[in-house]
Amino acid sequence: MTVYLTPGQVTALHDRALARYGGTPGLRDPGALASALAQPAMEAFGMQLYPSLPEKGAAYLFFLARNHPFVDGNKRTAYAASAIFLMVNGAGLSGPDDAVFTLVLDTAQGKHPDPRAVADALRPLVTLP
Numbered sequence: 229m230t231v232y233l234t235p236g237q238v239t240a241l242h243d244r245a246l247a248r249y250g251g252t253p254g255l256r257d258p259g260a261l262a263s264a265l266a267q268p269a270m271e272a273f274g275m276q277l278y279p280s281l282p283e284k285g286a287a288y289l290f291f292l293a294r295n296h297p298f299v300d301g302n303k304r305t306a307y308a309a310s311a312i313f314l315m316v317n318g319a320g321l322s323g324p325d326d327a328v329f330t331l332v333l334d335t336a337q338g339k340h341p342d343p344r345a346v347a348d349a350l351r352p353l354v355t356l357p
Contacts (some may be wrong), residue, residue, distance in 0.1 A: 229315045230317055231313075231317055232265070232269055233265060233309055233312065233313055235262065238292070238305065238309050239255065239263055240246070240264060241309055242298050242301055242304075242308075244308075245301050245304040246301050247303075249269040249304065249342055251299075251300035251301045251304075252299045253299065253300070254298065254299035254300075255297060255298055255299070256296060256298055257295070257296070257297050259273060259297075260295040260296065260297035261292075261295070261297035261354075263291065263293075263295060264292045264297060264323040267287045267288075267290075267291045267343070268284035268287040268288055268291045268313070269284075270289075278347075280282065280355045281354065281356060282319075282347050282350050283343065283344070284313065284317075284349035285311075285314045285319070285321070285347075285354065286307045286346035286352060287343045287346075287347075288306065288310045288313050289309070289310040289331075289332065289343075289350065290306075290335055290340070290343040291305045291306075291326040292306035292309055293306035293332065293336040294335070294336065294338075297298070302336070303332050303333070303336050306335070306336070307332045314354060316355075317357075318349065318357030319354055319355060319356050319357055320354065320355040321354055321355075322355065323352070328353065331346070331350060331353070334349070342345065
């Protein structure tokens with residue numbers, strides 16, 4: 229059974245990132261947060277839109293980075309949520325820091341047009357259980 233992150237958990241990740249690295253606190257758009265967190269579990273016609281762990285992790289990264297639910301720290305929160313989601317589901321996220329940094333920045337800047345493109349870039353960095 230896949231474990232998904234709650235709004236409270238992601239907000240706590242956001243708060244920890246800001247405490248460590250700085251930034252302006254605050255939730256800018258609760259609806260954008262709820263939407264971003266619903267995406268990894270989405271289904272259509274009984275089929276999961278993001279069936280694999282890397283695709284679900286990519287959905288967290290894509291939608292949190294692009295929806296900008298927080299005032300500040302959206303990219304940091306998107307990365308942390310993706311990494312923690314993978315970890316609690318038995319997978320790992322590792323790779324050179326520059327590869328991870330580039331993936332997060334490219335996602336936020338729209339260089340990956342959709343979550344599947346993010347998943348393609350993320351997949352080599354994911355160690356599955």
